Amino acid sequence: MNLPNKITVFRFCCVPVLLACAFINFPYHWVAALLVYFIACMSDKADGIIARKQGIVTDFGKLMDPLSDKTLVFAAYIIFFNIGWHTDIVIMIMLAREFLVAGIRMAAASTGEVIAANKFGKAKTFLQMATTGMVFLLLAIGEGGPDIDTNTPWLNIYCTIAFWIVGIITALSGIIYAKDGWHLIKTK
Numbered sequence: 001m002n003l004p005n006k007i008t009v010f011r012f013c014c015v016p017v018l019l020a021c022a023f024i025n026f027p028y029h030w031v032a033a034l035l036v037y038f039i040a041c042m043s044d045k046a047d048g049i050i051a052r053k054q055g056i057v058t059d060f061g062k063l064m065d066p067l068s069d070k071t072l073v074f075a076a077y078i079i080f081f082n083i084g085w086h087t088d089i090v091i092m093i094m095l096a097r098e099f100l101v102a103g104i105r106m107a108a109a110s111t112g113e114v115i116a117a118n119k120f121g122k123a124k125t126f127l128q129m130a131t132t133g134m135v136f137l138l139l140a141i142g143e144g145g146p147d148i149d150t151n152t153p154w155l156n157i158y159c160t161i162a163f164w165i166v167g168i169i170t171a172l173s174g175i176i177y178a179k180d181g182w183h184l185i186k187t188k
Contacts, residue, residue, distance in 0.1 A: 118176065124166070
């Protein structure tokens with residue numbers, strides 16, 4: 001297994017650590033969650049750079065890299081959902097998009113075609129990671145004092161607005177994947 005693929009597997013391994021940091025209440029657990037999330041997000045950038053620079057882009061990487069990103073981001077959404085910050089419709093939009101794209105990728109794989117992430121999918125992932133990362137940062141800052149806690153109304157408003165923006169971009173990304181993969185969906 002090459003280095004970019006090992007980094008992708010590492011990102012999968014970060015998910016249970018992130019969940020543990022968020023759900024187990026210990027001193028500065030939000031700081032730990034932020035650090036784990038940040039390292040995992042940066043590993044996404046690193047594996048792509050290394051793979052392209054060394055010319056070792058693999059089918060495993062094309063399939064598993066986006067899956068590891070989705071797993072990481074949805075772990076963050078599970079954490080926020082548990083806190084009470086959620087917009088059910090947005091989460092359903094995001095899940096629907098992910099299942100649609102996964103279905104298109106499976107259909108493509110059955111014909112020997114591999115569909116890698118496109119620019120819209122990468123932008124969606126960046127925005128999801130950035131907005132969720134900001135929430136972890138605000139939670140970590142709040143751990144240092146009484147200014148921010150999980151009941152802060154403006155933080156809930158930020159989450160709602162940010163998640164709706166990302167939800168819309170996620171839906172548009174799904175539409176583009178469906179358009180590009182329509183030849184795999186339509187029947188003859």
